[in-house]
Amino acid sequence: xxxxxxxxxxxxxxxxxxxxxxxxxxxxxxxxxxxxxxxxxxxxxxxxxxxxxxxxxxxxxxxxxxxxxxxxxxxxxxxxxxxxxxxxxxxxxxxxxxxxxxxxxxxxxxxxxxxxxxxxxxxxxxxxxxxxxxxxxxxxxxxxxxxxxxxxxxxxxxxxxxxxxxxxxxxxxxxxxxxxxxxxxxxxxxxxxxxxxxxxxxxxxxxxxxxxxxxxxxxxxxxxxxxxxxxxxxxxxxxxxxxxxxxxxxxxxxxxxxxxxxxxxxxxxxxxxxxxxxxxxxxxxxxxxxxxxxxxxxxxxxxxxxxxxxxxxxxxxxxxxxxxxxxxxxxxxxxxxxxxxxxxxxxxxxxxxxxxxxxxxxxxxxxxxxxxxxxxxxxxxxxxxxxxxxxxxxxxxxxxxxxxxxxxxxxxxxxxxxxxxxxxxxxxxxxxxxxxxxxxxxxxxxxxxxxxxxxxxxxxxxxxxxxxxxxxxxxxxxxxxxxxxxxxxxxxxxxxxxxxxxxxxxxxxxxxxxxxxxxxxxxxxxxxxxxxxxxxxxxxxxxxxxxxxxxxxxxxxxxxxxxxxxxxxxxxxxxxxxxxxxxxxxxxxxxxxxxxxxxxxxxxxxxxxxxxxxxxxxxxxxxxxxxxxxxxxxxxxxxxxxxxxxxxxxxxxxxxxxxxxxxxxxxxxxxxxxxxxxxxxxxxxxxxxxxxxxxxxxxxxxxxxxxxxxxxxxxxxxxxxxxxxxxxxxxxxxxxxxxxxxxxxxxxxxxxxxxxxxxxxxxxxxxxxxxxxxxxxxxxxxxxxxxxxxxxxxxxxxxxxxxxxxxxxxxxxxxxxxxxxxxxxxxxxxxxxxxxxxxxxxxxxxxxxxxxxxxxxxxxxxxxxxxxxxxxxxxxxxxxxxxxxxxxxxxxxxxxxxx
Numbered sequence: 001x002x003x004x005x006x007x008x009x010x011x012x013x014x015x016x017x018x019x020x021x022x023x024x025x026x027x028x029x030x031x032x033x034x035x036x037x038x039x040x041x042x043x044x045x046x047x048x049x050x051x052x053x054x055x056x057x058x059x060x061x062x063x064x065x066x067x068x069x070x071x072x073x074x075x076x077x078x079x080x081x082x083x084x085x086x087x088x089x090x091x092x093x094x095x096x097x098x099x100x101x102x103x104x105x106x107x108x109x110x111x112x113x114x115x116x117x118x119x120x121x122x123x124x125x126x127x128x129x130x131x132x133x134x135x136x137x138x139x140x141x142x143x144x145x146x147x148x149x150x151x152x153x154x155x156x157x158x159x160x161x162x163x164x165x166x167x168x169x170x171x172x173x174x175x176x177x178x179x180x181x182x183x184x185x186x187x188x189x190x191x192x193x194x195x196x197x198x199x200x201x202x203x204x205x206x207x208x209x210x211x212x213x214x215x216x217x218x219x220x221x222x223x224x225x226x227x228x229x230x231x232x233x234x235x236x237x238x239x240x241x242x243x244x245x246x247x248x249x250x251x252x253x254x255x256x257x258x259x260x261x262x263x264x265x266x267x268x269x270x271x272x273x274x275x276x277x278x279x280x281x282x283x284x285x286x287x288x289x290x291x292x293x294x295x296x297x298x299x300x301x302x303x304x305x306x307x308x309x310x311x312x313x314x315x316x317x318x319x320x321x322x323x324x325x326x327x328x329x330x331x332x333x334x335x336x337x338x339x340x341x342x343x344x345x346x347x348x349x350x351x352x353x354x355x356x357x358x359x360x361x362x363x364x365x366x367x368x369x370x371x372x373x374x375x376x377x378x379x380x381x382x383x384x385x386x387x388x389x390x391x392x393x394x395x396x397x398x399x400x401x402x403x404x405x406x407x408x409x410x411x412x413x414x415x416x417x418x419x420x421x422x423x424x425x426x427x428x429x430x431x432x433x434x435x436x437x438x439x440x441x442x443x444x445x446x447x448x449x450x451x452x453x454x455x456x457x458x459x460x461x462x463x464x465x466x467x468x469x470x471x472x473x474x475x476x477x478x479x480x481x482x483x484x485x486x487x488x489x490x491x492x493x494x495x496x497x498x499x500x501x502x503x504x505x506x507x508x509x510x511x512x513x514x515x516x517x518x519x520x521x522x523x524x525x526x527x528x529x530x531x532x533x534x535x536x537x538x539x540x541x542x543x544x545x546x547x548x549x550x551x552x553x554x555x556x557x558x559x560x561x562x563x564x565x566x567x568x569x570x571x572x573x574x575x576x577x578x579x580x581x582x583x584x585x586x587x588x589x590x591x592x593x594x595x596x597x598x599x600x601x602x603x604x605x606x607x608x609x610x611x612x613x614x615x616x617x618x619x620x621x622x623x624x625x626x627x628x629x630x631x632x633x634x635x636x637x638x639x640x641x642x643x644x645x646x647x648x649x650x651x652x653x654x655x656x657x658x659x660x661x662x663x664x665x666x667x668x669x670x671x672x673x674x675x676x677x678x679x680x681x682x683x684x685x686x687x688x689x690x691x692x693x694x695x696x697x698x699x700x701x702x703x704x705x706x707x708x709x710x711x712x713x714x715x716x717x718x719x720x721x722x723x724x725x726x727x728x729x730x731x732x733x734x735x736x737x738x739x740x741x742x743x744x745x746x747x748x749x750x751x752x753x754x755x756x757x758x759x760x761x762x763x764x765x766x767x768x769x770x771x772x773x774x775x776x777x778x779x780x781x782x783x784x785x786x787x788x789x790x791x792x793x794x795x796x797x798x799x800x801x802x803x804x805x806x807x808x809x810x811x812x813x814x815x816x817x818x819x820x821x822x823x824x825x826x827x828x829x830x831x832x833x834x835x836x837x838x839x840x841x842x843x844x845x846x847x848x849x850x851x852x853x854x855x856x857x858x859x860x861x862x863x864x865x866x867x868x869x870x871x872x873x874x875x876x877x878x879x880x881x882x883x884x885x886x887x888x889x890x891x892x893x894x895x896x897x898x899x
Contacts, residue, residue, distance in 0.1 A: 191235055266318045367587045409677065457577075538562075755771050808830040828853050864891075
């Protein structure tokens with residue numbers, strides 16, 4: 001018992017000892033803290049500032065107490081971060097329940113976009129050349145492709161589990177240092193983002209992109225759990241974008257190098273691996289990105305060296321290969337395409353409207369507005385034109401392109417009623433060396449005089465306060481005129497035709513009246529001419545570069561426009577002033593059958609109906625057209641019974657002071673079809689013969705061919721033409737809008753003319769030659785000069801009688817009364833004689849047609865109608881010069897003389 005008590009007592013003593021030591025240490029720390037606090041200032045603020053002194057803070061954090069506090073802070077922070085991340089993952093994980101990562105392999109699939117014409121005829125399978133297989137067995141892909149991709153995109157690919165902390169850290173450091181924006185996503189994350197997220201979600205950055213990033217990380221981890229690294233790499237290579245619509249390394253290999261991905265070499269692998277980082281920039285067909293692409297390819301090779309995938313010698317050898325020279329031309333991608341310029345244009349439109357990602361992913365079914373039958377006719381005629389199979393007197397009956405000196409051409413045909421483009425060629429031949437692939441139909445080219453119908457449409461229109469008081473019979477003098485800015489233009493023939501009607505001015509393509517028309521438009525409503533031209537369809541007329549500063553020269557085509565726009569502007573005139581947006585696409589559906597885009601008709605009245613009708617009536621007037629060419633040049637349309645409105649145009653260039661034509665146009669329409677054609681040189685070099693009747697001839701034949709084809713198909717009637725809208729006035733054979741006020745346009749008067757010259761009479765004009773004609777008088781709105789228009793259009797009020805001069809030799813006549821009758825001797829002057837009369841008082845006793853000098857003896861027996869008094873002989877020549885001679889006469893005097 002005693003020993004037990006001692007053990008207990010000893011134990012109690014030991015515990016008490018330890019407790020006592022802890023108490024002593026605690027008391028010591030308390031005393032030390034109290035002593036420290038006693039040294040501090042009493043005021044709370046001063047005490048805080050004293051304790052925050054840098055030396056004292058440093059001493060604290062490097063003390064035992066400071067170290068313990070730091071560990072507590074870090075531990076709590078880490079715990080909160082873990083809890084926060086876990087909470088975020090838990091929150092967003094619920095949004096991913098509908099996404100099954102196990103379907104990843106099924107989501108990566110081959111895609112082909114198909115383009116059809118309006119009648120469901122296949123135009124193009126957008127899949128590159130040869131077989132287009134996006135998905136291939138990953139084991140067949142050249143090993144260098146995977147190594148190059150890992151080296152440039154994800155060096156830690158085989159180390160991480162879907163997300164890479166070091167990659168995120170590197171991206172954070174690089175971006176924070178102001179370097180080019182760098183992503184921290186692994187290959188797995190990139191694959192997940194491409195497959196499982198929409199374009200809008202994938203493009204989200206900053207705070208708004210955090211939810212997507214978290215979902216992406218979760219899916220990446222899930223994918224890594226379900227698939228092997230090699231499977232993930234294979235899926236990535238089959239899905240990644242490689243520029244344009246080329247998704248997947250197999251597509252890229254066949255497109256750019258004409259080979260399978262199994263046969264890719266190191267230079268080719270490194271180039272392809274460089275593209276996915278920025279497919280738009282690094283697209284090998286992007287001229288502006290080629291240098292950057294080669295630089296990135298070299299970086300891929302350097303990164304492969306750093307990872308011991310290749311040697312420095314292999315990298316150096318690969319860099320020496322001029323890889324860009326091995327890229328197959330883009331034309332090879334269109335080997336079997338129909339209407340290549342058209343489908344390229346449609347594809348570009350889809351990329352702008354739906355996004356390059358959606359179009360690039362493919363699987364679309366695109367039904368276009370193109371009519372392959374009309375397209376074939378247009379292409380055939382273009383080929384014939386350049387082959388010399390289409391020719392006439394306008395080409396000297398030779399090859400037109402050689403005769404005129406043009407090497408290229410473009411044309412477009414539109415359904416007038418709907419605005420749907422049914423045929424288009426952008427060059428003489430898509431495969432023509434040098435410029436065949438360039439689409440001249442979308443290039444900016446000056447349209448020359450083919451812009452004039454829209455200028456006149458504005459003049460005839462009463463919309464927008466134009467105060468229009470003009471019709472087809474109104475006159476704007478074609479005379480030498482200096483406009484503001486010392487602008488003194490000429491006509492193409494360097495001649496002037498004086499007071500001609502607007503029908504004549506437009507049909508004959510006179511420049512001065514058109515410029516005056518624009519000047520009137522701008523005076524009444526500044527900017528209205530360009531506004532109408534653009535709203536009609538020439539959307540970018542006078543908007544490009546220096547064109548935006550163009551003045552009145554734009555009235556005769558001094559600005560550039562696109563042919564596809566120009567044909568729609570003419571179609572607007574053909575729709576009686578109704579604008580409809582030009583359409584190339586009827587419907588677009590994705591691989592799931594979902595409609596992404598569908599044609600929906602819209603329209604807007606932009607030109608007064610009456611104004612559009614007057615323009616159409618002028619452009620459709622074959623007799624008026626003959627004033628330009630000496631004949632109506634729409635021969636084939638005429639034979640087919642088709643009436644068409646058409647306008648030619650020529651733009652010029654000046655080289656070493658010599659002005660030459662460089663572009664020749666024809667544009668026109670019927671109620672059913674509209675067409676524009678341009679012929680010229682891609683390098684803008686001048687033509688040898690700028691004959692705009694050549695494109696007019698092409699317009700004539702092509703429109704006739706397609707019109708007859710459509711008539712046979714029951715799509716139109718060849719005789720279709722326009723009905724005058726309500727209000728149109730017809731005055732002396734010319735048409736005017738309902739708002740035309742004849743009284744304010746001109747005043748009625750009379751003017752004396754010469755019968756012979758049909759010009760204004762002068763003081764030298766003989767009285768017999770003078771005739772008084774009704775005329776209309778008005779002031780030229782630009783020059784303010786008086787314009788006189790005779791009601792009889794055969795008379796010229798601008799010029800004076802030049803058929804008579806005051807010193808002209810006149811005819812002469814002598815009358816002699818004899819016992820047997822009378823004798824008349826007559827002689828001619830400047831002009832041939834016309835007739836001679838014998839008068840008794842005012843009564844014509846006898847008359848005779850004569851043309852030269854002579855003697856006329858009249859027997860007394862033939863003068864029974866003559867009475868006593870005075871006889872007068874009057875001679876008149878064809879110049880209406882007259883002469884008279886008189887003598888006394890007594891019919892009762894006797895004489896035995898005979899005539």
